[in-house]
Amino acid sequence: MAKEGEVFIVGAGLSGLVLSRILSKRMKVKVIERKNKVGFVKRKIDLVENSGNLDKVLEKLRIKPSCIGRQSVWHSKNEEFRLRLSEIDYFLFERPLLEMQLSEEALDNGCELITNASFVRINDGKVIYHKGGRTFEDKADVIVGADGGDSRTAYFVDPEASRMKYLYAYGATGKFENLRDSAPQLYFNRDLLQSGYVYIASDKLTTICAVSGGDAKLCYQKFINTVRPRGRILNYFQGKGNISGLRRSITRDNILLVGEAAGLIDPCFGFGFKYAIISSYLAGKSILENEDLGHYEEQVKNTIYPSIRRGEFNKRILEKLDNNDLDLILRVARKLQDDCVDFNHSNKEIVMNNKVKLISVFLSNPRLFLLTLKMIESI
Numbered sequence: 230m231a232k233e234g235e236v237f238i239v240g241a242g243l244s245g246l247v248l249s250r251i252l253s254k255r256m257k258v259k260v261i262e263r264k265n266k267v268g269f270v271k272r273k274i275d276l277v278e279n280s281g282n283l284d285k286v287l288e289k290l291r292i293k294p295s296c297i298g299r300q301s302v303w304h305s306k307n308e309e310f311r312l313r314l315s316e317i318d319y320f321l322f323e324r325p326l327l328e329m330q331l332s333e334e335a336l337d338n339g340c341e342l343i344t345n346a347s348f349v350r351i352n353d354g355k356v357i358y359h360k361g362g363r364t365f366e367d368k369a370d371v372i373v374g375a376d377g378g379d380s381r382t383a384y385f386v387d388p389e390a391s392r393m394k395y396l397y398a399y400g401a402t403g404k405f406e407n408l409r410d411s412a413p414q415l416y417f418n419r420d421l422l423q424s425g426y427v428y429i430a431s432d433k434l435t436t437i438c439a440v441s442g443g444d445a446k447l448c449y450q451k452f453i454n455t456v457r458p459r460g461r462i463l464n465y466f467q468g469k470g471n472i473s474g475l476r477r478s479i480t481r482d483n484i485l486l487v488g489e490a491a492g493l494i495d496p497c498f499g500f501g502f503k504y505a506i507i508s509s510y511l512a513g514k515s516i517l518e519n520e521d522l523g524h525y526e527e528q529v530k531n532t533i534y535p536s537i538r539r540g541e542f543n544k545r546i547l548e549k550l551d552n553n554d555l556d557l558i559l560r561v562a563r564k565l566q567d568d569c570v571d572f573n574h575s576n577k578e579i580v581m582n583n584k585v586k587l588i589s590v591f592l593s594n595p596r597l598f599l600l601t602l603k604m605i606e607s608i
């Protein structure tokens with residue numbers, strides 16, 4: 230079948246690969262990647278929250294997680310809460326295995342993937358890039374910026390945007406005999422982690438990852454002194470997510486941004502996996518259906534932006550909580566679950582149903598109550 234239209238994608242990270250796989254069956258797709266390989270550099274288990282219809286999008290895209298889970302365990306300094314849902318709570322994905330599978334399928338469909346090639350600029354609708362000391366120029370019907378949090382392509386969509394606020398992550402992946410609970414563990418202990426947190430996610434391998442607005446490596450080191458993982462470390466990894474806020478625009482002329490290049494990352498937890506998948510899915514649909522790119526932007530603003538705004542709100546609250554607050558919240562959550570409260574994502578009524586219980590919690594802790602009021606007033 231003759232291919233209709235050409236797409237040029239900058240970045241072979243998660244977003245760029247999902248999109249190239251969607252488009253390459255029907256369009257001519259070229260992807261450039263500045264590294265010498267695709268995807269995440271080190272082995273790692275990603276913890277991916279299932280919300281915003283992610284389960285349905287994964288199904289449509291035939292992307293299989295390595296694990297599907299309904300339980301997670303939340304730890305504060307003195308409390309523990311095992312959240313049990315009947316719906317899917319999260320997925321685990323092994324990286325860069327996923328990216329390797331995506332790129333193989335895109336290549337099978339005829340996608341052209343050029344590694345060690347760096348985007349330079351867009352000039353007169355043409356993409357200029359460098360490879361091996363030479364400069365190349367390419368024209369395409371659609372140009373996609375999938376070049377991550379420090380996106381250069383974004384400058385050609387919104388030249389005013391300056392972005393410099395980061396969440397840092399540091400961790401290790403390995404096989405640890407004493408950390409093999411199949412439910413992900415999330416730790417919030419202000420003595421060790423200041424404003425950040427640690428998650429441990431286990432599948433065949435286990436990843437321990439500290440996330441912080443400050444020194445994530447230090448958080449990781451303090452944390453492992455308490456859990457003392459026993460076993461073999463395969464690799465350490467580190468990285469950062471740009472959490473400078475939502476972009477005013479993510480499309481311009483024939484250019485569109487996806488994933489972290491579009492500013493799509495949860496500023497509280499640093500999770501960006503699901504936004505990379507969902508935005509690439511929406512972009513792919515728009516491009517294939519030959520829609521105005523403004524339609525893609527509208528969909529992202531309607532479906533993803535509200536969830537990131539909630540993340541901004543959560544971050545401001547979480548940063549203010551001390552160990553006593555965190556202990557209290559987990560105690561209350563445990564009590565509510567014991568009282569058969571439905572915590573499932575689809576239950577939008579949770580706050581309303583439990584108003585009386587929540588009010589009694591806040592009244593027993595005026596500091597938490599005032600803090601929440603202040604936060605609500607400021608948004």
Ligand SMILES: Cc1cc2nc3c(=O)[nH]c(=O)nc-3n(C[C@H](O)[C@H](O)[C@H](O)COP(=O)(O)OP(=O)(O)OC[C@H]3O[C@@H](n4cnc5c(N)ncnc54)[C@H](O)[C@@H]3O)c2cc1C
Nearest residue numbers: 240242243244263275276348376377468488489500501502
């Ligand atoms: C250490 C770490 C742990 C994480 N853990 C989780 C997790 O558990 N769960 C979760 O939901 N999210 C997690 N995230 C976030 C998630 O990985 C990202 O949000 C997601 O990968 C974003 O995908 P992306 O394709 O938009 O950007 P990226 O993955 O950043 O990909 C961008 C690609 O573009 C390439 N590129 C950049 N500039 C250029 C250029 N000028 N020319 C050519 N190519 C270029 C880069 O090399 C890269 O390959 C984590 C992030 C880090 C750093």
